[in-house]
Amino acid sequence: MKLYFSVASPYSRLMRIIIRQFNIAVDELEINPFDNDSDFLQVNPLAKVPCLVLPNQQALFDSEVIARYLDQEFAHSRLFTAEPYWSQQQFFALLKGCLDIAVQLRQEQMRLN
Numbered sequence: 001m002k003l004y005f006s007v008a009s010p011y012s013r014l015m016r017i018i019i020r021q022f023n024i025a026v027d028e029l030e031i032n033p034f035d036n037d038s039d040f041l042q043v044n045p046l047a048k049v050p051c052l053v054l055p056n057q058q059a060l061f062d063s064e065v066i067a068r069y070l071d072q073e074f075a076h077s078r079l080f081t082a083e084p085y086w087s088q089q090q091f092f093a094l095l096k097g098c099l100d101i102a103v104q105l106r107q108e109q110m111r112l113n
Contacts, residue, residue, distance in 0.1 A: 002027045004040055004051040010099040011063040012050040018067055022075045026052075064096065 003026045005012035033047050043059040044051040051061040060066050071079040
């Protein structure tokens with residue numbers, strides 16, 4: 001598997017933490033999603049990071065989709081249990097919301113400079 005990521009993306013960082021936590025073998029490819037790299041655009045027309053390319057060349061993009069896939073395939077549903085425990089879902093939503101706010105703040109800082 002290949003993980004396209006950017007060090008500037010907190011969503012990429014979260015995926016890299018999950019990969020390390022579960023000891024998953026993944027080739028990590030650091031990119032700048034704004035460079036419009038043709039190889040990256042072929043697998044992910046949205047040009048968003050993170051993006052996980054599976055062995056069958058299917059691409060998963062969206063941090064929650066990738067996290068759920070990795071959890072189900074490699075961690076026996078330890079993060080997202082098979083049955084919906086809403087406190088776990090709520091915690092993940094809170095985490096994503098915090099990341100969204102951090103990204104928005106950084107974008108605003110860059111806009112003002």
